[in-house]
Amino acid sequence: DAMVIQNPRYQVTQFGKPVTLSCSQTLNHNVMYWYQQKSSQAPKLLFHYYDKDFNNEADTPDNFQSRRPNTSFCFLDIRSPGLGDAAMYLCATKGTATNEKLFFGSGTQLSVL
Amino acid sequence: AQSVTQPDIHITVSEGASLELRCNYSYGATPYLFWYVQSPGQGLQLLLKYFSGDTLVQGIKGFEAEFKRSQSSFNLRKPSVHWSDAAEYFCAEQTGNQFYFGTGTSLTVIP
Numbered sequence: 651d652a653m654v655i656q657n658p659r660y661q662v663t664q665f666g667k668p669v670t671l672s673c674s675q676t677l678n679h680n681v682m683y684w685y686q687q688k689s690s691q692a693p694k695l696l697f698h699y700y701d702k703d704f705n706n707e708a709d710t711p712d713n714f715q716s717r718r719p720n721t722s723f724c725f726l727d728i729r730s731p732g733l734g735d736a737a738m739y740l741c742a743t744k745g746t747a748t749n750e751k752l753f754f755g756s757g758t759q760l761s762v763l
Numbered sequence: 764a765q766s767v768t769q770p771d772i773h774i775t776v777s778e779g780a781s782l783e784l785r786c787n788y789s790y791g792a793t794p795y796l797f798w799y800v801q802s803p804g805q806g807l808q809l810l811l812k813y814f815s816g817d818t819l820v821q822g823i824k825g826f827e828a829e830f831k832r833s834q835s836s837f838n839l840r841k842p843s844v845h846w847s848d849a850a851e852y853f854c855a856e857q858t859g860n861q862f863y864f865g866t867g868t869s870l871t872v873i874p
Contacts, residue, residue, distance in 0.1 A: 654806070681860050692767075692853065692864040693807070700860055740806055744860070749814050751797070752862060754806030 653677050656741050656755035663731050664763050671726040671758045673741030682724040683752070684716060685740040693740055699724060728760075736762045767856050769865035776844050777873050784839040784868045786854030795857035796837040798828055799864075800850045807853060813837060824848070846872045 655674045663669040673682065680701050685693035697706045699718045713735070715727040728735055738759050742752040768787045776782050788794050795814050799807040811822025818830040828839045837854060849872045854865040 683862070685864075690772075690867070690869075692866045695861060695863065698860060705860070742806075742862075748795070748857075749812070751809045751812060752799075752807070754808070756806045757804070759804070 654741055654743055654753050654755035656739075656758050658758060659756065660759050660761070662761045662763060663728075665733065666730045669728050669731055669760065671728075671739050671741075671760070673724045673726075673755055674722050675741075675743045675753070676722070677743055677745070677753060678721060679743035679753070680721070680746045681744040682718060683740075683742040683744070684714075684724070684726050685742065686735075687738045687740055687757070689737075696726070731760070731762045733762050736760055767854050767863055767865035769852075769854055769868050771868045772866070773869045773871070775871040775873060778846050779843050782839075782841045782844045782848070782870070784852050784854075784870070786837045786839065786865060787835050788837060788854075788856050789835065794837075796828075796830065797855040797857065797862070798822065798826070798837075798839045799853045799855060800824075801853065801867075802850045810839070810852075844870075844872055846874070848872055 657672050683698040684696045687693040696710045717725045738757045740757045741755040766789045770785050797812045798810040801807045810826045811820050813820050813830045821827050826841050830837050851867045853867045855862050
């Protein structure tokens, strides 16, 4: 059974048109992450939530925003997608103990036309 | 800032041969280290992790990794590779609640 679910699997948007990617989890984990992964590159941490506390990476562009309305859901909003934002976006979760692993969703592949 | 380096972008091995994927970390006297595997179009799956204790850790699918503080390395090994092991492999380091990944090594397995 899927525990971290990302929808949609594939998303196509237009240059400059806002887009939202969603992630839900059934693990009741406190920590949720958004990673951006471009082709043949490492997943790059954009930000993470510890409960409601939002933690932005210093080099994450302002164009990327996130919302976490409750424990189960987390959203990635790209306000004005550029061609360079085309990538796989991975959501992950983790419990609060230090030695807990990340659980990843299958990702959303974003294309920008 | 911490960084994780995977020197080998791509490795090709024959099925049944042994495998070693290299990883070097740069942060922390006691790092938390991980190896993940990613199949095409999928999320990442944890193979194994190291927090402390025995420097040789066993993982799933017959993988193991050895932590060597003197070399700042955490190399992944498998004695006999199967065709289904073809995938992208990522080394990662944890700092607090943040996980940072290396650039990955793509493994091709030939018959």
